[in-house]
Amino acid sequence: MARVGTGVRAFRAVLAAVLGASLVGALAGCSSTGGKRAEDARKAAAAQGRSAVNTPKWTIAMVTHSGDGDTFWDIVQSGAKQAAVKDNINFLYAHSDEGQQQAQLVDSYIDKKVDGLIVTLAKPDAMKAAVAKAVRAGIPVVTVNSGAEQSKAFGALxxxxxxxxVAGEAVGEELDRRGRKKALCVLHEQGNVGHEQRCAGVRETFGGDLQNLYVDGTNMPDVQASIEAKLQTDRAIDAVVTLGAPFADAAVQAGKSAGSKAEVDTFDLNAKVATGLRDGSLGFAVDQQPYLQGYEAVDLLWLYRYNADVLGGGRPVLTGPQIITEKDAARLQGYTERGTR
Known part of the structure; x- marks a missing residue:
């Protein structure tokens, strides 16, 4: 029996030595690749719907100026929700294309004492008081998409x-490179200052003639009919610029019905736009990376709550513009099909 006990103790000693050596090797490996492994773990956790942090379950609400059925905001929400999973955030979302109603939605979240707010300032005058109320209540605010000029003055982080x-100016320059002489800028939401700025930017750099066309973006048949009528009456128009991806297809159909050879270009990117770029029915698109806007907004509010971090140094954090053409579309097709570009 004594010899058996000695053998067991010897085996345990050898096993401990082996395990110790393995542990040392593992720790050594972590010291050189710990950052990558930690990042891989965070990504895996997010993909599986698990938080990658152990901070409190803060609630962050996003209120946008989106109308019903606008796929652009689906992409923004996709990014925000992914960041919310990673950061252990309870994410809430509401929208209205009416400025006063958007402000009322913000007020309702203030009353619920959320831990952070993400808002758009497409109609800044309607939103000013609501944002100020949130700031007074101690709720950190990040603005996204619209309102870069007013964000800091309103008290947003x-x-x-x-x-x-700048995005509009990039479009004007691209139209010049393509030899266009007369362009139509289609505004689908009256009162949206960002849309006005886009068309004004195009006008600033475009060497040709630019005309604005106001349409009702909530009525797609009306959008198509309005563009078609304009193309029929003015055959000199050789470019149509839409300000949102869902309206690009309406412009393409309008051009076909009108017998126009005008090139259709658009702001924003989605799967249908990527397909249009590849088959030549669209000339180019301007991507502002909406997924990144939603993701970074949530992540920055988490960073502020956790570590008082603020990015931008008082200036906007830019996610665009990026001109996307046929040569880029194939590379991005997979991302657009899964709804992240």
Whole structure:
């Protein structure tokens, strides 16, 4: 029996030595690749619907100026929800394309004492008092997409999005490169300052003639009919610029019905736009990366709550513009089909 006990003790000693050596090797490996492994773990946790942090379950609400059925905001929400999973955030979303109703939605979330707010300022005058109320209540606010000029003055931590004037200027320059002489800028939401800035930016750099066309973006048949009528009466128009991805297809159909050869270009990207770029029915698109806007807005509010971090240094955090053409569409097709670009 004594010899058996000695053998067992010897085996345990050897096993302990082996396990110890393995542990040392594992720790050594972590020291050199710990950052990557930690990042992989965070991504895996998010993909499986698990939080990658152990901070409190804060609630963050997003209120946008989106109308019903606008796929652009589906992409924004996709990014926000992914960040919310990673950051252990309870994410809430509401929208209205009426400025006063949007402000009332913000007020309702203030009353619920949310831990952070994400808002758009497409109609800043209607939103000013609501944002100020949130700031007074100690609720940190991040603005996204619209309102870069008003964000800081209204008390927001930072703004995430593209500079709409700069984006418009990029479109004007691209139209010039393509030899266009007369363009139509289709505004689908009256009163949206960002839309006005886009068309003004195009006008600033475009060497040709630019005309604005106001349409009812909530009525797609009306959008198509309005563009078609304009193309029929003015055959000199050789480019149509829509300000949102869902309206690009309406412009393409309008051009076909009108017998127009005008190139259709658009702001924003989705799966249908990527397909249009590949088959040549669209010329180019301006991507402002909406997924990134939603993701970063949630992540920055989490960082502020957790560590008082603020990005931007008082200036907007830009997510665009990026000109997307046929050569880029194939590479991005998979992302657009899964709803993240």
């Amino acid at each position: 930072t703004h995430i999005g593209q500079d709409e004037t």
